[in-house]
Amino acid sequence: MRAFIVASTLLCSFAMSSAFAQAHYTTAETDIGTLLDDPAAVAVIEKYVPGFSHKDQIDMARPMTLKAIQQFAPETYTDKVLADIDTDFAKLPKKK
Numbered sequence: 001m002r003a004f005i006v007a008s009t010l011l012c013s014f015a016m017s018s019a020f021a022q023a024h025y026t027t028a029e030t031d032i033g034t035l036l037d038d039p040a041a042v043a044v045i046e047k048y049v050p051g052f053s054h055k056d057q058i059d060m061a062r063p064m065t066l067k068a069i070q071q072f073a074p075e076t077y078t079d080k081v082l083a084d085i086d087t088d089f090a091k092l093p094k095k096k
Contacts, residue, residue, distance in 0.1 A: 027082040027085050030065060033063060
């Protein structure tokens with residue numbers, strides 16, 4: 001019985017890590033630092049927020065999400081803009 005529990009736990013952990021690794025970026029959950037490190041993600045954001053990756057304080061925003069910075073510039077990061085970015089993120093190849 002104990003071996004079954006251990007095997008089940010390992011299988012669940014592997015499945016969860018695989019699912020997480022294949023997840024798409026999102027404006028609500030993916031930190032800006034991760035997005036900035038992926039040229040494809042930067043291209044998506046730049047499409048909707050030109051100059052995003054070159055802003056003076058962008059490095060300070062690395063641990064935040066796009067959804068989190070919406071409160072600081074709601075006219076730029078509207079719900080529609082974030083939804084459009086999420087739509088384009090979903091089209092990017094899944095990360096390995």
